[in-house]
Amino acid sequence: MVLPAHIAQRVREAIAGGGVGFPIDDEARGHGAIALMGTIGAIWMLRPDGTFWDADADWGRPLTPLPDELRIIALVAGVRRFPWLAELLPMRPTDGTDCPVCAGIGVIVHAGSAPGSSGFFCPTCQALGWLSPVNPTGLPPVG
Ligand SMILES: [Zn+2]
Structure with a gap:
């Protein structure tokens, strides 16, 4: 997904600012991403370059690309944390x-x-x- 420049900038700012301050935000920052959603065994993330990722250090799951079919769901979830992502839906x-x-x-x-x-x-x-x-x-x- 190609992010509009201003959205990519907000993603970068959110990463720099520690997301919304939850542990999943810390983990996402370590991957250069914002956390769209965190659940048991998975954190879905978005990088400023528009790539989607899935990982969970607590469960030993390595960073892997999020399957394409989950991207919209990941964005819907992400809008709850970062309302400005709604523009991407x-x-x-x-x-x-x-x-x-x-x-x-x-x-x-x-x-x-x-x-x-x-x-x-x-x-x-x-x-x-x-x-x-x-x-x-x-x-x-x-x-
Ligand atoms: Zn439905």
């Missing part, structure tokens, strides 16, 4: 439809889970909460 088309799997919220929460439970990101719409009629799977076009 795809725009919902005017004829887009709410994702039926997650009811348009981008997150699937198991029935019976505690109120406020974060659930997990909807893989059908890549956590965007909508589907494009020309791309109903939500996945990027092949090729």
Whole structure:
């Protein structure tokens, strides 16, 4: 992904500033990146050059490129930590439809889970909460 210059600059500034001050921000800084999301066994990161990475020192997982199909989900997660990343998300088309799997919220929460439970990101719409009629799977076009 090619980052607009001003976004790349904000990524650099966020790295220099220690992210939002959590341990995952420290680990991400060690990789020259901001932490988009941290969960057990994984930290998803973005570098100023627009590359996405996955690692977790606590679990001994080395730095590896994040698979392409997880990039949008990683950005959706990252917007919660760095709202200015929202500019990088795809725009919902005017004829887009709410994702039926997650009811348009981008997150699937198991029935019976505690109120406020974060659930997990909807893989059908890549956590965007909508589907494009020309791309109903939500996945990027092949090729
Ligand atoms: Zn969905």
